[in-house]
Amino acid sequence: MLFAAGFGTRMGALTADRPKPLVPVAGRPLIDHALDLAHDAAAAPIVANIHYRAAMMRAHLAPFGVRISHESPDILETGGGLRAALPLLGADPVLTLNTDAIWSGPNPLHLLQKQWDPARMDALLICVPGARVAGREGPGDFGMDAEGRLHRGGDLVYGGAQMLVTRDLAEIDRPAFSLNLLWDRMLARGRLFGHVYPGAWCDVGTPAGIQLAENLLEHGNV
Template sequence: MRHDFPLMLFAAGFGTRMGALTADRPKPLIEVAGKPLIDHALAQAEGVGRIVANVHYRPEALARHLEARGVAVSREDPILETGGGLRTALPLLGEGPVMTLNTDAVWTGENPLSQLQEAWDPARMDGLLLLLPDHAVGKGAGDFVMDAEGRLNRAKGARGAVYLGAQILRPEGLLAITETVFSVNLLWDRMIAKGRLFGVRHRGQWCDVGHPAGIADAEKMLGYT
């Protein structure tokens, strides 16, 4: 499927939960099912015309890997978190809504970016997040609760839905944030206050690979032996 929006890959983190596995490499280059995590993300991005990735921790090998695949690199020093990193990369991404994808997870089922584009309604939405019910991913509580129209509010400890690290955002709101280093959560809260943050359920499975145990879980989900 052709993807009309540019894509930001979040790849700058330290990977501290991975322990010794990230002592000599950034987390996106850790292998799962025979290929680096970053390549699992890039597989979801087939058809995207413009892809940008931010890098910070042990950036050189990752930057070479990305640039060899036609991905533009936004280097961060210091690290800027998701909101600051996305805002810094906007000149590379261009104007209009952008998709973002975390690089420490794997997916099965329908393409996550395709699902977001199909559900995107610019008349109602400033943001659209890909979600699964908390019980579907083994979480005790969700990140968000969703009403019948798909509009999101914070779960605040209630059962709800878990954010899977894939979204479409209008990035203009980033320009009004005065902090330099900040999470995209700050932008979400402003969208929630306006009733313009929505969610869509992923038609497939998802596995977080932010910690060592997630590697085996992901490979099992993928049927990798």
């Protein structure tokens, strides 16, 4: 599942005439970098949710055979968007990937596939130590215990790549909601896990993030 429905308001004028996933980084649209990771991990089917400038997104993704979950009339956020896309995705577990980040290092989806343990986990999140993060200000999202269980607060930044089971989505009684609501349920059960990414990562949420991401791709570190 590629999350590609947002408005990209922090990009300012760059998203006045295009959706954020089509903003170029190193000469290619952001979403193409995410598609490279999905294809390399042999993820199938690939689904993208769209909303803002939906026709442009459809046209761009058509040659790649990506299934489309069009959120209309309202955007559904990450949790609602994933739930709406479930008929297109197939059985659990599901990989999800944000399309507004650049990675330098191993494919995070490969790491998720390798580390996934359904006996212990309802979700496994790729997390990046703050020292290897670019384009992101503020505190981290999570800390991790010796067994890999996550807790709120700490230096680890969620990188926007995860593997998870989706059964709890049916129990959330609102159309639009963040995946944080799902994670809170998993946290309470002790089944939200993380894997520390060994490379570097850049959040491309603002125009300044584009140069940071291009520097990361060229040099391999933040």
